[in-house]
Amino acid sequence: MQILEIHEPGETPLPHAEDRRPAVGIDLGTTNSLVALSQDQKPEVLCDPDGSAMVPSVVAYSGTGEVLVGEAARRHLLEEPDLVVSSIKRLMGRGPEDLKRLAGSLPFELEPAEDGRMVRLRIGERRLTPVEISADILRALKARAERALGREIGQAVITVPAYFDDAARTATRDAARLAGLEVLRLVNEPTAAALAYGLDQGAEGLYAIYDLGGGTFDVSILRLEKGVFQVLATGGDAALGGDDFDHAIAERFLAERARQLGAETLSVAATKQALVTARLAKECLTDRTQGEWVLDLDGRTSRHRLDAGSFEALVAPLVERTIATAKRVLFDARLKPQDVRGVVMVGGSTRVPLVRRKVAELFGREPLANIDPDQVVALGAALQAEALTHGSDTLLLDVTPLSLGIETMGGLVEKVIHRNSTIPVARAQEFTTYQDGQSAMLIHVVQGEREMARQNRSLARFELRGIPPMVAGAARIRVSFAVDADGLLTVSAEEKTTGVAAHVEVKPSYGLTEEEMAAMLRESMEHAREDMEARLLAEARVSADRVLLALRGALRADGGLLDAAERQTIDAAVAKLERSKEGEDRGAIQDAIEELDHATQDFAARRMDRNIAAALKGVSVDQLGRKTGSGE
């Protein structure tokens, strides 16, 4: 009988089982990235074969054209620092003038960029944009997930700092596209954390999420109620994180060094080494009170002592900035610290004891870290990926972190959408011409809270042309802003009396042009063959694992059926497969699988006979049917 499916209007009907390709959640972090998968609301981080969950967000571009990501790349950081990039997230969606501010403190070699263009990094012979470098990290995460799950991954929820502006969000989405991932949704990191936390701990009421990562800081206030996760306010700093703690330590060490050894000009490579040492010092001082570190830079050595008290004094101004932001967000939500029922700590930098103390002091309660602060964002992203593909009862209502407006006369900003508006949101405002016969109007879209356009982030400029001649002030130009559920902005403008329209998908000033994007996609298509090769290799490894697992079980149960010589042949074939599995040669893995299969054929046949004999022993014919039908 045919059974018709009936579902409530609007409810996502479940796709057919064969269409249910898994969608993963990705936390693309400044320091570390993770990929997680959720099934039946049980999210799990996907680990590499060694069982490590975090992929350092480090990419190494070797001279031979090989691209290494993660731990392998980090090992190259000290050997070939020129060819290794870390903390690339800090450059996402950023323009040359942002970098002027950061220059001297960032260990990147930049190609001189034209204004309004995306920056490019100089890495050996290559010139790469932050989008391409992030795409390499995403490719590695995708490959890890495919290896762990033994199947292709096409869709992902990717988290971004809540305080990321439109340019940085677009850059993240473009990076995913380059990596061959369809972005189901960009989810704000603190919101993802709240989702993981709320669903896991059954939290209800008002919660603050304090998220201090490697390079970004966010704080969000959410109301959790009966499956609704409503963000009330969010704030942060897209350029403040644990990296800055490292910088503070490195600067202190380098100043000491200058006193010990005299002034010196450090290479980019030496700067990177100093930062690595500073980071070790920071991590060490999380649970120890003091230590000594050695800087061996450009052939000269210096020694540096640091205790916990001095470390805290160094980073106290940075921590104070986060506390001031948290207060501001509470103000925005019209709440007092004591209204908050719990404070959830997210991000590796919340391990710093001073951070915990200050947050506890502000809210008057101990912060919660029941879920690993390094993993909670990825787990939330995975939950949301499952919800978006398989349906869910929860509802996430997020907000736009920064106001959006356009520049008006005198360089002032007229806000069209205010910060903390629930998304998706659309709003329109009318403007007029200020000169008689004005036939065009330049529309400059900005994002931020400051009064003057130049103090805010410039997102895009476009022109509405063909306005018929009218006296000043007669034209009615309606500018419409729409922010979608990913937090991405679209702007359109129309002259109302004549219907002349202009529509722009905001390609941020520092974004990639369509041509650049097309060229990169072409390039990645050329890599597609390699990618395919990589996937087939991953699949071969997965089937090798399966064969080995099954064989081990069989040997444990029925190993007695083999004599010593037979056992030796099988063991040799196993060893061969294990060796080839570690290599990159897919053909060798398949050969080894076949060889093992061949070596175990007799064994399998004997097991089969024995099991049938055992099954039949003392079983009557009518029971036989049931027994064989039980699928054991």
Add this chain to the structure above:
Amino acid sequence: MSEERAEKGGSAGSMRDCWSCGTTVAVRAPFCHACGVIQAPQPVDHFTRLNLPARFDLQRADIERQYFGLQRYFHPDRFAAKPARERALSSQHATDLNEAYEVVKDPLRRAEYLLALMGRPVQGDACSTISDPRVLLEAMEMREELAEAQSAAEIESIVARVEAECEAVLDEVADAFAREAFDLAGRHCIRLRYLTRLAAEAHERRARLEA
């Protein structure tokens, strides 16, 4: 909810073809009854959008129940796996719901919106147009006081006073609506508007002082 809809939206002839399967469906139906596909939202007032009666006297809990309930159906997260057009339509619905919620949940905006719906828009939309001299005087005095306030405690006390005043005026607005004294309600709204703005400014100054 659907019963209420049926009562209110009974006018015959308001039908359209489902964009997806072509079946004739009621204009007000957000989903096609034949294929279940989402339809374009209709230009309706914010109260109708939330399936709430168009009146001032509404409880926050009721507004939220409607808003959350409807977003559960229409939010783009429910349509992430659907074709582009359905995703776009869901986004329009969700946008409209957010807009309606913003207006209806805020008592001042709700009052002003209601008066506008009745064809009695409250005069002016900036504080430059306070015509009542008493209100004008009060506004100036309060503003002066705020400008002179230096400490967080002083500002805090102004915030508390202005907020208490807002509450009192809100009661008067509610009372005026209850007695269908709409002109009076409009006049209270003007006062409430500048008090609200003043509270926001004081709040903002307090926030900056803190930071």
